[in-house]
Amino acid sequence: MRSVEDLLRELAPQVLTALVRRYGVFDSCEDAVQEALLAAALQWPEGVPDNPRAWLVTVASRKLVDQIRSDAARRRREDLTTPQSELLSTAEAQDDSLELLFHCCHPVLSAPSKIALTLRAFGGLTTAQIAAAFLVPEATMAQRISRAKQSIRGESLAMPEEARDGRLAEVRHVLYLIFNEGYTTTGGSDLTAPELSTEAIRLAQMLHRLVPDDAETAGLLALMLLTDARRPARTGPHGELIPLAEQDRTRWDSALIAEGIELISRTLPRGEVGPYQLQAAIAAVHDEAPDAKSTDWPQVLALYDILAQFGPNPVVALNRAVAVAEVHGPEAALGLLEALARDKRMARHHRLMATRAHLLEMLGRHAESVAAYRDAARHTTSAPERRYLADQAQRVEGVCRESPGGGVIS
Numbered sequence: 045m046r047s048v049e050d051l052l053r054e055l056a057p058q059v060l061t062a063l064v065r066r067y068g069v070f071d072s073c074e075d076a077v078q079e080a081l082l083a084a085a086l087q088w089p090e091g092v093p094d095n096p097r098a099w100l101v102t103v104a105s106r107k108l109v110d111q112i113r114s115d116a117a118r119r120r121r122e123d124l125t126t127p128q129s130e131l132l133s134t135a136e137a138q139d140d141s142l143e144l145l146f147h148c149c150h151p152v153l154s155a156p157s158k159i160a161l162t163l164r165a166f167g168g169l170t171t172a173q174i175a176a177a178f179l180v181p182e183a184t185m186a187q188r189i190s191r192a193k194q195s196i197r198g199e200s201l202a203m204p205e206e207a208r209d210g211r212l213a214e215v216r217h218v219l220y221l222i223f224n225e226g227y228t229t230t231g232g233s234d235l236t237a238p239e240l241s242t243e244a245i246r247l248a249q250m251l252h253r254l255v256p257d258d259a260e261t262a263g264l265l266a267l268m269l270l271t272d273a274r275r276p277a278r279t280g281p282h283g284e285l286i287p288l289a290e291q292d293r294t295r296w297d298s299a300l301i302a303e304g305i306e307l308i309s310r311t312l313p314r315g316e317v318g319p320y321q322l323q324a325a326i327a328a329v330h331d332e333a334p335d336a337k338s339t340d341w342p343q344v345l346a347l348y349d350i351l352a353q354f355g356p357n358p359v360v361a362l363n364r365a366v367a368v369a370e371v372h373g374p375e376a377a378l379g380l381l382e383a384l385a386r387d388k389r390m391a392r393h394h395r396l397m398a399t400r401a402h403l404l405e406m407l408g409r410h411a412e413s414v415a416a417y418r419d420a421a422r423h424t425t426s427a428p429e430r431r432y433l434a435d436q437a438q439r440v441e442g443v444c445r446e447s448p449g450g451g452v453i454s
Contacts, residue, residue, distance in 0.1 A: 052088075060074060066105075070147065070199070146208070149214045159225075162218055163222065251265075266304045277295040305332070344370075362399060378407070398417065
């Protein structure tokens with residue numbers, strides 16, 4: 045049986061969509077829905093109403109009416125007075141959650157604003173929860189959400205059919221960013237923020253149900269499932285980072301892997317291959333290998349070669365370089381990193397430096413590897429990554445001491 049919390053999270057976007065479609069004031073409607081959800085959270089544990097969605101729409105509408113009544117200069121009281129029968133009719137209307145998700149990812153908003161508004165209005169997270177996940181003060185996040193709501197004030201949920209494909213791509217990108225921040229946080233003492241990656245998966249599952257024939261949405265969901273399956277093995281008992289090659293794969297979530305592989309296996313044969321599907325296919329190759337040595341690196345490299353054709357992407361190029369090192373050797377990959385270092389987006393990125401350190405170690409250039417690991421540690425804002433990279437520098441430095449000539453190319 046679903047918990048009250050799960051039911052509220054499912055109904056929240058449906059109720060907000062109903063109110064916005066009826067009243068057309070997103071910010072006020074969102075506040076009213078939050079109050080209704082709070083009321084339900086307090087009352088429903090004693091008994092869920094027969095029609096929970098209608099209950100929420102009715103209560104939220106009353107909250108909105110009360111809110112607007114207190115500001116008579118803005119709107120006359122009768123403008124927002126709706127008969128009970130009409131409220132119930134609105135509550136029983138079709139689920140237009142996709143339009144609401146599009147609304148939260150409006151082109152006029154910045155990426156951080158889209159993420160914050162999506163998590164608040166569509167994901168059901170409180171402002172405090174979002175602020176904690178992104179390591180910013182609650183007041184800062186509240187201002188960000190308020191500005192986002194003001195930016196789309198007066199914008200209709202309805203949108204031209206021809207604009208939907210582009211907006212759907214925006215929605216996918218926002219969910220991808222939310223997942224990535226949850227899977228590896230950009231700062232703080234913890235490597236992951238599970239509540240964010242879990243929420244991204246939930247929203248991607250909902251989006252997939254809304255657009256079941258969209259191959260890239262299916263690919264995005266598969267990518268999330270296949271990646272998140274490794275989360276239990278990514279950290280040690282003290283929160284320390286464990287790289288992919290050293291993870292205990294028996295701790296990976298086999299159910300998530302099976303679901304992800306089944307989904308991407310159904311999607312790829314359609315022939316409409318896109319970046320998310322290709323990334324999911326790469327994740328599947330890693331997840332299907334019983335150990336790191338069994339990874340089919342030529343297949344991984346071939347998939348990255350196809351992925352690179354969708355346009356220049358420094359992160360893809362960096363990951364492809366790792367695959368090149370496994371297939372053609374570290375020297376070939378090191379040359380690729382030199383080209384990446386000229387890209388302003390990656391020049392001082394800690395992952396580029398860490399990859400370079402690893403390749404230099406593979407080549408026996410230990411002194412250079414130590415310097416690169418230390419440089420990478422200085423540039424990351426993640427405490428677990430910083431500790432891991434510093435430990436790697438210390439480990440390779442020990443090799444240098446044991447082999448005096450270790451830092452010289454033979």
